[in-house]
Amino acid sequence: MLDKNGIAKRIAQELQDGFYVNLGIGIPTLVANYIPEGIDVEFQSENGILGMGPFPFEGDEDPDLINAGKQTITAMPGAVYFDSATSFAMIRGQHVQLTVLGAMEVAQNGDIANWKIPGRMVKGMGGAMDLVASAENIIVAMMHTNKRGESKLLPACSLPLTGVGCVTKVVTNMATLEIKDNAFHLLERAPGVTVEEIQAATAGKLVLPAGEVPEMSL
Amino acid sequence: MLDKNGIAKRIAQELQDGFYVNLGIGIPTLVANYIPEGIDVEFQSENGILGMGPFPFEGDEDPDLINAGKQTITAMPGAVYFDSATSFAMIRGQHVQLTVLGAMEVAQNGDIANWKIPGRMVKGMGGAMDLVASAENIIVAMMHTNKRGESKLLPACSLPLTGVGCVTKVVTNMATLEIKDNAFHLLERAPGVTVEEIQAATAGKLVLPAGEVPEMSL
């Protein structure tokens, strides 16, 4: 079973040289800590920076320099600042090659719900709806089940949708899954997790590969 | 009868303190030479400058600094450069208070034609269609008749239109006219021009004021 950092580490393997990447709040943010050797990527934060660097050293925080999670950050050499319209021109115009988002629910057809629990949590969608409607390569990073132990990989989302048919891959604490043909296709098991455990924790349609299910190599 | 500079001088009287102004190619460009005392205006050129100044001194020409007529220009203190999309955001968004344009024909309903003579002259509309479709205050600066002596103030335009029902005022070598209620309303005579001469040179519906027609004071 992976922890949050493990999920991030696994997703970092999806980074390719030359990718511009948007990382959502939460687990996705951690992906930046595991960029593979010899790979050049740049991180876009939708509030208006490309070339986002690590958190500042204590005392170096600049209130005018934050990421989309409102955290203080730094800028890498070659970074650039821009306004919100330009930022979403990058996103909507598909200039960002990889988007990593958290989710409350993912459906077997690629639907995602991550912005609203009616009558209870009303935080807003922020940039998530633009991201999922536009990106061609969307990976969801999340726990396989919620706090009550219920599967977050569903036949259909029960919560209000953020986007339809858009998620291409899901990496959880238990598995890596590809979404296609209206099903979750199991690609990898997390270390120490059995196929049976994944089956039990997946409410949506799960398709197993012909042979063995490989364990993630992290 | 006015010459081109006279027309420009008369139009300059329409400038008000705080106006952003777009001047078209030709006679309109000359308006900048006659800004009334004590009035602050700024000239926008749609190729990407606000705060356009006079032509440069010989030897100071910068090929990267031109106006929409491709003429070398200078920038005033407080000037700003921007891209074409932003430039037309200013125009389309009605942030420019006065637009002065040349025309081949103006109709009594405010239609204007100034970009194309079918089968003969095909230069393109440039920014004129955006300007006339957006501006609320459009003055046409032109000769009252064409080279063949035919009226350019018509019941209806015969040439392909640049915009519909948009011209609010016309200043020619002979007169100042307001367009409203589907007619040209004569406001002023140019020095030495009689009402009869204006009537003879105006093919569209001409409405005379109740009393005397004042002569322009230049």
Next chain:
Amino acid sequence: MAISKVVANAQEACAGIESGMTLMLGGFGLCGIPENSIKQLVNLGVTNLTCISNNAGVDDFGLGLLLQGRQIKKMISSYVGENDEFERQMLSGELEVDLIPQGSLAERCRAGGAGIPAFFTPAGYGTEVGEGKETRDFNGKPHILETALTADYAIVKAWKGDTAGNLIFKATARNFNPMMAMAGTITVAEVEELVPLGELNPNEIHTPGIFVQRIFQGTGYEKRIEQRTVRTRG
């Protein structure tokens, strides 16, 4: 001579703002918000405001101050997760809320300023956001029609500005400020530093002064940090 937009302070800059008006307020979280003008709105005591702003501040800062005083009737935002009072007023129905995808919010403000009354975007298709909106496929992909946003007053915060209203923003404090500056019938800009005409490089200006009607140099910027995140020195 360039047109001067200078006013003395937030009081003069906010003159004319009345109850029931629609305001745009720049900023992302607490970053790049017009602190001086927000305080003046509290002082003015205007109510029934419709506020268009990406966020709603925190309970005791930014737009949260207007929420505390029940000055806001309706918020148009993309994310309001940092404000308990907001959530309370929203869930209780005291506050009308229109939540909009962040990119659509930015583009709708720009459109409002640029004379584009409506545009198609894929964001929100198939979700609550798309309900009741016109849908059309382009290149085989569904899009929804979104309309422009404008405001009686747009209130923005810049780093530097000159007397002609030209603005330069700093780092990610730029965010929504440039588009909102375009979309106000009256646009108020407060700046950390107001400089004389000609001091800003015309190549480096983010918001041309034509979009700004009033500018003043603010005072006492607090620039509160919402999430102070640091790493330890190695």
Next chain:
Amino acid sequence: MAISKVVANAQEACAGIESGMTLMLGGFGLCGIPENSIKQLVNLGVTNLTCISNNAGVDDFGLGLLLQGRQIKKMISSYVGENDEFERQMLSGELEVDLIPQGSLAERCRAGGAGIPAFFTPAGYGTEVGEGKETRDFNGKPHILETALTADYAIVKAWKGDTAGNLIFKATARNFNPMMAMAGTITVAEVEELVPLGELNPNEIHTPGIFVQRIFQGTGYEKRIEQRTVRTRG
């Protein structure tokens, strides 16, 4: 580490451009045009091009060079008044021409780069430009629906650029270059000065490198002036 976009020269930058492709070329008149790349297009001898560019150069410079060699099948422009060969080919029917209002051209390129497939504008309503296009009233005023433009290659010219493809333009040589940079499947940027990473102020960059796939430092810029207009010293 930022992603490097550097190629050696116009030859490498234009690799892959083939006959029949759609190209966007920045510039207004002869101001801010990609001189090196245009020469390389002449060298490549590619034909049947669709060129999207505000103007068509003059007879012996800029896009006029491609017209002389009959390399262009179709031009999409707003104003072509300075080119006799253009007018001859157009009136004789050798050259297809789509004339577009300048603001719509700029906005359609931006839309293409920004994932906005279509938008409404008042420009061209009631004229030839509006014929056959969807019309709709907003606030009592008629508008027409215009669609986004994209290109196989967008070729732009900047003043300074860094290895990550970030661009800064000079004065009015900016014009169409930033929007076209957004709208190319492959965007080529030629710059007068290519600087190392970190040398450009991230606050002053006009075109973020994400929009640029290839960048090189051009040589021998002629920067021809179309209308040299001066005043005499007093």
